[in-house]
Amino acid sequence: MRIALNARILQAPRTGIGQYLVELVAALRAQPELDLELFHGWSWSRQLPEAALPGYGRWTALARCLPGAYGIRRRLEQRHFSRGIEKAPVDLYHEPSLWPLDFDGPTVMTVHDLTHLHYPETQPRERLAEIERRIGPAMERARLILTDSQFVADEITAHYGVAPERLVVAPLGHAPRFHPRPxxxxxxxxxxxxxxxxxxxxxxxxxxxxxxxxxxxxxxxxxxxxxxxxxxxxxxxxxxxxxxxxxxxxxxxxxxxxxxxxxxxxxxxxxxxxxxxxxxxxxxxxxxxxxxxxxxxxxxxxxxxxxxxxxxxxxxxxxxxxxxxxxxxxxxxxxxxxxxxxxxxxxxxxxxxxxSRFSWQRCARITAAAYRRALEG
CATH class of the missing domain: 3.40.50.2000 (Glycogen Phosphorylase B;)
Known part of the structure; x- marks a missing residue:
């Protein structure tokens, strides 16, 4: 099963969603039937970047001042994504953050929260407009939607009318580096x-x-x-x-x-x-x-x-x-x-x-099962 996974978020310093992606990829690679292809915004590879893109913060600050910057970047990323898929077809596409790129096959997306609804001011104006324009249609297209918690799954049903059976709760885990130390x-x-x-x-x-x-x-x-x-x-x-x-x-x-x-x-x-x-x-x-x-x-x-x-x-x-x-x-x-x-x-x-009730291995097992279910239609 060849999976395209959008890893562009790792261009930024790793916070919550970045950590999710890093740990999930590591755990998914233990699933023998999965072959992960990672999209980095401009290129493809099987490897995660070791660090954030140099100068990412400066680019983000500049993008907030340039009209249409988010839309332009989105179109360029879509072009590179589509070309990569044409050269090396995949069975399924997983978007780990908010809205997927266009893809003709089965898509699974992860929605971590609905901060854009509750705290719209946390997003730059243009990015918020892109989210609001794209997230509804994206949820309609996705075969399944992963969430980190039942709370978010219930919110998605309440706000967007997504049927509960299209939502899969995959609780996050904690990396081995988080443990008691003398x-x-x-x-x-x-x-x-x-x-x-x-x-x-x-x-x-x-x-x-x-x-x-x-x-x-x-x-x-x-x-x-x-x-x-x-x-x-x-x-x-x-x-x-x-x-x-x-x-x-x-x-x-x-x-x-x-x-x-x-x-x-x-x-x-x-x-x-x-x-x-x-x-x-x-x-x-x-x-x-x-x-x-x-x-x-x-x-x-x-x-x-x-x-x-x-x-x-x-x-x-x-x-x-x-x-x-x-x-x-x-x-x-x-x-x-x-x-x-x-x-x-x-x-x-x-x-x-x-x-002890949470692990990235459990999250990966639930995610892999969602991939299989999405491919079954």
Whole structure:
């Protein structure tokens, strides 16, 4: 079974969808009947790129200023895609992000979330217009639609009228690098950041309003000054839409040194930062899955999170749920999980048990079964 898989998203630094693609491809290659051909936007290969395209951020910034840039790029990619298919035909095309390119054969697409509906401002105007124009027809053409969670599958049915039998839930997994680590294994990496294992809190996510980082900042700043000095708060993530709305909160929080903005971190660094954290704070308002939550649980780190969207599907009984606007409640939970070692250990055990239910191998098996079903018509 020859599968064309669009890997163009890997031109950008790897965040959620990029990680999904990398891990899924690795797991699918263990399926003996699958032969994967990866499309990179301009070329084809069987290999994943080792790093993002140099200068990708500058190109993206320029594209936002050029009228019609997204449409032009789309047409060029379609031309290269179609030429590749003509030279080496495939049985099925899998689009892992939002809207597929044109393809005459069976298509499977993955819809990770409907952020464009709930938070349209997170997309550049032209890209949003392309999404709105293409996603409905794409869903109609696709034989099957994969989702990361039942929550997103239900949203797709409600918003786009897609029959439930055309939706396949394939929960994500966690990479082997996310696992508990002894303090001595973490010390070299953490010391480079001036950190000690188990003596800091962590937020992971793009700096944009739907991640609700202002709530985490406000709850954290309620801690006594001494506790903040002992347990600094690290924020790891790429700049996002309207980061300036966080500027005031961040400026005040950064002033005394207890909050640190680390920006985007490579995969191996993030894995060690997660494993060394006392807690992950994840007050997001909307997630199609919430991969950092699963990765933290797999690393033996308790998670405080909001009971919104797909997050309860991921964290299950291991999550410590607090409403996304309950600043005092978040503050109290942070203090309790810092000071009560027994409570922390209970959550750690629950988290490891919950994480064991998810794997990329399972995601790949469900995905491969969807390919077979799509080919059967």
């Amino acid at each position: 303090p001595e294994a973490l010390a070299p990496r953490l010391s480079a950041f001036g950190l000690r294992p188990g003596r800091y809190l962590l937020c992971v996510g793009t700096l944009e309003p739907r991640k609700n980082l202002t709530l985490a900042l406000r709850a954290y700043r309620r801690l006594p000054a001494g506790l903040r000095r002992r347990f600094p708060l690290l924020i790891v993530g790429m700049p996002g839409w309207k980061q300036r709305t966080l500027a005031g909160e961040l400026r005040d929080a950064l002033a005394d040194g207890s909050v640190r903005l680390l920006g985007y971190q490579p995969d191996d660094v993030l894995a060690e930062l997660l494993a060394g954290a006392r807690l992950l704070l994840f007050p997001s308002l909307y997630e199609g899955f919430g991969l950092p939550v699963l990765e933290a649980l797999a690393s033996g780190v308790p998670v405080l999170l909001s009971p919104r969207s797909a997050l309860p599907e991921v964290a299950g009984e291991a999550g410590i749920y607090l409403e996304a606007d309950d600043e005092p409640g978040w503050n109290e939970a942070i203090v309790r999980l810092i000071e009560d070692d027994q409570a922390w250990l209970r959550q750690r055990t629950l988290g490891l048990e919950q994480a």
